[in-house]
Amino acid sequence: MKSIRFLGAAGTVTGSKHLLTSDGVRLLVDCGLFQGAKLWRERNWQQLPIPIESIQDIVLTHAHLDHTGYLPRLVRDGFRGPVYCTAATAELCAILLPDSGRLQEEDAAFHARHPGTSSHQPAVPLYTEQDAQQALALMRTLALEQSLALGPQARLTLHPAGHILGSCFADFLLGTGGDQRRILFTGDIGRLDHGNTQALAAGPARVDAVDYLVMESTYGNRRHPDVDIAPQLAQKLRTALERGGVVVIPAFAVERTEKLLFLLKHLLEAGQIPRVPVHIDSPMAIQAMEVFIAHAQDLDADTRGLIARYGSPHQWPELHFDSTPEQSKALIAAAGPFIVLSSSGMATGGRVLHHLARRLPDPRNLIVFVGYQSPGTLGELIRDGHNPVYIHHAPIAVQAEVAAFEQFSDHADDEELLRWLGAFTHPPRATFLVHGDPDAAQALQQRIATTLGWKVEVAAWLQEVPLT
Ligand SMILES: [Zn+2]
Known part of the structure; x- marks a missing residue:
């Protein structure tokens, strides 16, 4: 049977x-x-x-x-x-x-x-x-x-x-x-x-x-919104960065991060956002990026075009891979403006928790969600306006601006x-x-x-x- x-x-x-x-x-x-x-x-x-x-x-x-x-x-x-x-x-x-x-x-x-x-x-x-x-x-x-x-x-x-x-x-x-x-x-x-x-x-x-x-x-x-995400995202990023804020993007190290990086690079080169440092605080991101570049033939035509145009993210001067614990700690202490991508994407664990705990209480900062937030996750609570939220068992006041873009799904x-x-x-x-x-x-x-x-x-x- x-x-x-x-x-x-x-x-x-x-x-x-x-x-x-x-x-x-x-x-x-x-x-x-x-x-x-x-x-x-x-x-x-x-x-x-x-x-x-x-x-x-x-x-x-x-x-x-x-x-x-x-x-x-x-x-x-x-x-x-x-x-x-x-x-x-x-x-x-x-x-x-x-x-x-x-x-x-x-x-x-x-x-x-x-x-x-x-x-x-x-x-x-x-x-x-x-x-x-x-x-x-x-x-x-x-x-x-x-x-x-x-x-x-x-x-x-x-x-x-x-x-x-x-x-x-x-x-x-x-x-x-x-x-x-x-x-x-x-x-x-x-x-x-x-x-x-x-x-x-x-x-x-x-x-x-x-x-x-x-x-x-x-x-x-x-239904995924049928609008071009780039202008909205650029406007949110620009406003936060111009007020000296730190932009925290909880993003899964595989796929979502790579996708976002090309969009950010595009916005930077088009002059739509200030030329600030972009940090990838993930020990896995460098390796994941290498797998992506090695399998470029499996990617869609648009992405192959972006790789042809902008080259490998490893070569971009504004991009920093912060893979050691010391680099991560330095980033958590650093003053804005800059953008940091870190996992996990639903803020259920990983280094992004430290960035959120540090940046959520400051209204100059911006938290951007770019993926599905499962019910009960910290990502869902922050996205839906809960305040305070609990990180590592400590209450954290949510004063930062929060934005969510489901188009990245x-x-x-x-x-x-x-x-x-x-x-x-x-x-x-x-x-x-x-x-x-x-x-x-x-x-x-x-x-x-x-x-x-x-x-x-x-x-x-x-x-x-x-x-x-
Ligand atoms: Zn999946």
């Missing part, structure tokens, strides 16, 4: 983990970390409801931690099988996963020094940098559109998803003859319309027919998702919506059911669905 069981990213946008079972096949599609509110993060500490040794293979759709960040834990708990992904995903994971392990170790050390601040006693890391290195050793790269046999009755093919560099759809052909079924997991789907968002990855592949579809729904109830919006589905020549037997907050997933379900007339349901956590 074939089935899918949703072990994560059901009812939320994090923790992507889907178990696909068929004759002689048992594999996980994505192995993500739950992030955001405590309710979700606690699930990282719960035993998976299946024996880990029974999982034969793992397929990763892309490098974001909500799709890969649980892999080191699974390896620590005994997983030894191959992990299939694209080469760019493997290279980005080699940056992200060890860093995630280091952060887990630092968090555990912090909680050990401050008894009572952790719900786990003793305070131990979910996994370590060493566990992450072991996970990386299991990775096997697969080229896009190259089919791979996962046993006699299963084939895997990866198609471009257009979400971030290296992102793909995982397309499975299970069984033989009349029992053969095609099952497609989208992972995260990139934008169909790049407009002025300076998206980096080229768009998602068209798909025309599958038997079962497991699809993301992050922006299932929202790497996810298709509701209209784009519907348009992507519009290429199907037959409806799937069933479509399951994952990776969305409940409102977004339900809204998309209604849209698909009424517009296309498809059988579509919102996946529930731990639910198992038979594939007939």
